[in-house]
Amino acid sequence: MSRNSPEREPAAGWEVDAAAAATESLAAEAGEQLGVDAGAAGEPERPEREEQPKAVGRAPSPAPRRAPEEGDARVVRRLPPAPPLVPPRPAARALSQLVKARGRSRGRGSRRSSGSVRPVTVDSSKARTSLDALKISLRQLRWKEFPFGRRLPCDIYWHGVSFRDNDILSGQVNKFPGMTEMVRKITLSRALRIMQNLFPEEYNFYPRSWILPEEFQLFVAQVQTVKDGDPSWRPTFIVKPDSGCQGDGIYLIKDPCDGRLTGTLHNRPAVVQEYIRKPLLIDKLKFDIRLYVLLKSLDPLEIYIAKDGLSRFCTEPYQEPNPQNLHHVFMHLTNYSLNIHSGKFVHSDSASTGSKRTFSSILCRLSSKGVDIKKVWSDIISLVIKTVIALTPELKVFYQSDIPTGRPGPTCFQILGFDIILMKNLKPMLLEVNANPSMRIEHEYELSPGVFENIPSLVDEEVKVAVIRDTLRLMDPLKKKKEIQSQQVEKPFTSKEDINCELAGDSDSPEAHLPSICLKQVFPKYAKQFNYLRLVDRMANLFIRFLGIKGTMKLGPTGFRTFIRNCKLSSSSLSMAAVDILYIDITRRWNSVTLDQRDTGMCLQAFVEAFFFLAQRKFKLQPLHEQVASLIDLCEYHLSLLDEKRLCRRGRPHQRNPPQMNREAQSAAGSSAPQIIGASKLSHS
Ligand code: ADP
DSSP, rough: OOOTTTOOOTTTTTOSOOOOOHHHHHHHHHHHHTTOOSSSSGGGOEEEOOOOOOOOOOOOOTTTTTTOTHHHHHHHHHHHHSSSSOOHHHHHHHHHHHHHHHHHHHHSSSSHHHHOOOOOOOOEEEGGGGGGHHHHHHHTTTTTTTOOOSSSSOSEEEEESSGSSOOOSEEESSOOHHHHHHSSSSHHHHHHHHHHHOOTTTTTTTTOOOETTTHHHHHHHHHHHHHHHOOTOOOOOOEEEETTTTTTEEEEOOOTOHHHHHHHHHHOOEEEEEEEOSBEEEETTTEEEEEEEEEEEETTEEEEEEOOOOEEOOOSOOOOOOOOTTTTTHHHOOOHHHTSSSSOOOOOOTTTTTEEEEEEHHHHHHHHOOHHHHHHHHHHHHHHHHHHHHHHHHHHHHHHHHTTTOOOOOOOOEEEEEEEEBBBBEEEEEEEEEOOOOOOOEEEEEETEEEEEEEHHHHHHHHHHHHHHHHHHHHHHHHHHHHHHHSSSOOOOSSHHHHHHHHHHTTEEETTTTTOOSSSEEETHHHHHHHGGGGHHHHHHHHHHOOOOTTOOOOOOHHHHHHHTTTOOTTBBOOOHHHHHHHHHHHHHHHHHOOOOOOOOBBBHHHHHHHHHHHHHSSTTHHHHHHHHHHHHHHHHHHHHHHHHHHHHTOOOOOOOOOOOOOOHHHHOOTTTTOOSSGGGGGGO
C-alpha cells in the first residue's frame, strides 16, 4: 500500500521501533490513570479506507455559509455514489464470520432473533460520506437500517451534515442545532475569548487570535506593543478564512502590514492567529491530532472522548517559519487533504507508519522515549472539557430556539472532531473543532491522470467505525429503557458504565460479541474539577429565562429590563434609563459584527458583555471571574425567591434551598440572604 513512500530517515532520538502490540497495553495504561482505558487498538483488525483528498486546483472553494462536511464537495463531484451496502472487506468478513459462528453456537444473538426485543431502527438516508462506516457499525450492532428513510419514525436519525436536514419530531438525531455555526473559526474564537477573559490561565491552550476585519486595528496595535516591549520577538501569524476548511485559503504572514491581509480584510471574514512555531516533531515532520469527542447531552452536560484518534503528518521536513518557507504548505499545514497531493505522501499500511497514523501509535512512541503520556492525555482531556464548556452556553440558546420546551422534537447528540497540536514541550494546543468530522473510511488513489480508485484505509476504519458504533451503543434507546428499569429494581446499577459493562459482558446480551466501548466518559466524571468554569453557562440560563417568546435567540429591551428588575440590579446609581442606554449601546455594536441577522435584539455574547459591565460596577476590586460569579449568585438568589413566591401564590408551598452565595453576593443581597456557604468557585449548583 505504500505506493509512493520515500525512504525516510527517522529524526534523531525517534526510532521507528514502536511495536503495535505495545500500543494496546500503552493506551490501556494511560487510560487507566485518566479514565481513558484500553485503546481502540484492542479491537479486531478491520480493513482500510481513506478520507477524501482535497482536489487542489479542481474543487471550487466552498460557499461561505454552507455547513461543510469535511471532504464533502469532492465526493459529490468525482466519486460514484456510495453503494447501498458496503461489500464485505477481508477483516470485516472475518469479523462477521466470527459473529455468525457465535450466533450459531448460542442459537440466538440478534435482538430480532431473540424474539423479545425489536431491533433499534436507524434512518441512514442522509448519512452522506459517513454512510460506509455507519453501515459497518449497524451490521456489527445488528440494528435495522433504513437507507431510504421510513414513513414511521426511527429511533435514530444519522445526518451527514446538519440538524436542519429534516423535520424530525421524535427519536434521536446525531446533530445539535447551531453546532455548525458555533464551531466556525470566528464564533469559536469569540466563545474562547470570553473564557480567556474570565480564566486566562485555564484557557491558554488556544493561540491568541483576532477577528478580521473588525479587530484589525487592535491586532496591529497589540503586536506593536509586544514588539516595543521585546524587540527580539519575531512572531508569525496564520490567517484562516472563517468559511474555510481543509486548509483552504490559509496563509502565513510575518508582519501585520503584509499586503495579503489587505485582500482578506476586503473580501472574507477571517481569524488571524499566533502561529505555533515550535510544534513537536516526529521524523522531523509536523503533525496534528484528530480526536473524536461525543457530546452526548447538553443539559445535563455529558462528554465522552474516543480512546484513539488520528495523527496527520506534513510531508516536508519542518523548519521554523522564515520569509523563504512561509508558503510551503506541505511543511506548515498538516491537512490530509493538502498533503495527499505531495509526492512524499505515504499511504499507511499499518497504524504506526505513514502520513496518517493512529494517535495511540504516537503515544506509544512517545512513551518509549520516556514521555509522560498520562500527563499528555490528562492535558488533552482538560482541553476538551474546557472547550466544550465554552461552546455549551450558546448551544443551549440554539437548542431552546429550535426545540422549545413543550414542543415535540428529537433529542440530540453529536460527534465532534477536535484538531489539536502538541507543542515541543508537549502542551496540547487547540487548532479548531469540526462539527462534521470526516467519517470516510477510504481514500482516492489516482491510478493514472484523471482516473481514480477508492482504496480502503485501515487506519481510518479502525478508528472511525469504533467511534460511530460505540456512539450508537451509548445512545441505544433500548439500553436507556433498561437503565430506567434498573433504577427501579432493588439493587440499582451504580453508574451507566456498569450497565454498559453488564450488557457487554453478559453472554446473552446483544452486545456480547462487541469489543469494550472505545468512548470514555470525562464529564460529568470530572465535573468537580471543571464546574467552576461554567459561569457563562449560568449566564445563558438567565438569558434564556428572559427571552420570552419561544423560538427566539435574542433578548428584546423589555426582556432585558425585566431581567434587571427581577434580579434587583437597578439602584440609585443605575437607573432604568441607564439600563436602556446600556442595552442599546451593546446590542447595536454586536449586531453590526455578528453574521446572524435572523432576529433583532441582544444576542448571548452581547448579554455576556452587559453582564460583565454590571458585575464590574457592583463588585469592584475583584478579579473578573469573581465579580461575575458574585453577580450570578445574586441573580440566581433573587430569581429563586421570586419562583418560591409564585409557587406559594399558586397554592403549592414548595421547599427548596436558595442557591449558595459567596460573601460579596450575600452582602449585596442584604440581610435576607442565606448563610455563606463557600467561595464562588464551589457555589455552582
Ligand atoms: P482548516 O479548517 O482549514 O483545516 P485549521 O485551523 O485546522 O483550518 O488549520 C489548518 C492547518 O494549519 C492545521 O491542521 C495546522 O496544521 C495548521 N495550523 C492552524 N493553526 C495553527 C497555528 N495557530 N499554529 C500552527 N499551525 C497551525
